[in-house]
Amino acid sequence: MTQTFNLPIRPRRLRANAAMRRMVRETHLSPADFIYPIFVRHGEGIRQPIPSMPGIAQLSVDEAVKEAGTARALGIPAVILFGIPAEKDPIGLENFAADGIVQQATHAIKKAHPDLLVVTDVCLCEYTDHGHCGIVHGTEISNDETLEVLQRVALSHARAGADIVAPSGMMDGMVGAIRAILDEYNFTGVSILSYAVKYASSYYGPFRDAADGAPKFGDRKTHQMDYGNAREARREVELDLAEGADMIMVKPALAYLDIIRQTADHCPVPVAAYNVSGEYAMVKAAAEKGWLDEKKVVLETLTAIKRAGADIILTYHALDAARWLDSFNE
Numbered sequence: 343m344t345q346t347f348n349l350p351i352r353p354r355r356l357r358a359n360a361a362m363r364r365m366v367r368e369t370h371l372s373p374a375d376f377i378y379p380i381f382v383r384h385g386e387g388i389r390q391p392i393p394s395m396p397g398i399a400q401l402s403v404d405e406a407v408k409e410a411g412t413a414r415a416l417g418i419p420a421v422i423l424f425g426i427p428a429e430k431d432p433i434g435l436e437n438f439a440a441d442g443i444v445q446q447a448t449h450a451i452k453k454a455h456p457d458l459l460v461v462t463d464v465c466l467c468e469y470t471d472h473g474h475c476g477i478v479h480g481t482e483i484s485n486d487e488t489l490e491v492l493q494r495v496a497l498s499h500a501r502a503g504a505d506i507v508a509p510s511g512m513m514d515g516m517v518g519a520i521r522a523i524l525d526e527y528n529f530t531g532v533s534i535l536s537y538a539v540k541y542a543s544s545y546y547g548p549f550r551d552a553a554d555g556a557p558k559f560g561d562r563k564t565h566q567m568d569y570g571n572a573r574e575a576r577r578e579v580e581l582d583l584a585e586g587a588d589m590i591m592v593k594p595a596l597a598y599l600d601i602i603r604q605t606a607d608h609c610p611v612p613v614a615a616y617n618v619s620g621e622y623a624m625v626k627a628a629a630e631k632g633w634l635d636e637k638k639v640v641l642e643t644l645t646a647i648k649r650a651g652a653d654i655i656l657t658y659h660a661l662d663a664a665r666w667l668d669s670f671n672e
């Protein structure tokens with residue numbers, strides 16, 4: 343006979359079986375939490391795989407429309423578009439061209455799927471020949487000259503039908519400048535999802551292959567945040583809220599769960615977290631080697647990002663995760 347100890351509290355009671363665990367789970371992931379990133383390029387019928395991001399490809403507009411339809415059918419409310427232009431130059435002219443690649447894709451996706459939200463990334467780095475997020479003089483990025491370009495880009499995205507613009511360049515005043523131009527041209531209904539807290543991170547590596555947007559010299563440390571800093575994130579959030587940001591993003595996600603938590607605790611607007619390319623690549627690489635169970639790791643990771651306080655998760659896993667969630671019952 344084993345002895346029964348007098349333990350008034352036995353936490354294991356609530357973990358005894360799947361139904362009990364499901365009932366007491368605090369954080370539930372849903373396809374409604376996701377924004378799915380899509381890389382758009384010129385051409386037709388093109389799905390150009392990105393080697394460092396297995397399962398993700400640069401898509402021509404027709405293929406992007408199909409991909410967006412898949413996301414929508416899975417219950418994902420939004421896609422975010424990144425453009426690969428035909429040509430690059432010091433300013434990035436295609437970035438604000440009415441027939442630029444993102445403008446074309448936005449228009450086509452909204453036409454085919456009016457109730458799917460289209461978010462556009464607003465930055466210069468994919469369009470400039472030097473690969474920087476702003477107008478460059480010598481080795482300096484000119485903040486205020488860049489704001490003028492960002493205004494043009496955001497306005498052209500709004501004209502193409504974007505529901506949400508997402509400035510990602512960490513320029514001072516970018517949210518206020520974009521809100522002002524959108525309102526001036528009567529796009530008062532277009533929301534701003536600010537990449538308010540974006541760290542200078544090596545986890546963006548695969549994305550820079552995907553979007554061909556690596557800086558040709560130097561780095562992004564004069565605008566993106568130092569990964570040693572947490573209090574500074576509060577200041578960035580406060581500023582962007584004061585400038586009119588409707589939603590705030592923290593990026594990357596996994597090495598910054600503390601920053602997501604901190605932001606969610608004091609931020610009155612929805613908080614998004616970007617599960618970035620390097621985080622995706624690590625999981626895919628380990629899964630390909632058979633070292634991790636991809637499905638389980640992805641669902642655990644995305645749940646952790648939500649548990650940390652993210653209301654919205656931008657993730658390359660979105661389509662897979664939405665499919666897996668149907669049968670998610672551990």
Ligand code: PBG
Nearest residue numbers: 465467510545546549618619620
């Ligand atoms: C461009 C931009 C980047 C990412 C999103 N927008 C790259 C960068 O800042 O260098 C990274 C996304 C990812 O790694 O998945 N401003």
Ligand code: ZN
Nearest residue numbers: 465466467475
């Ligand atoms: Zn950029």
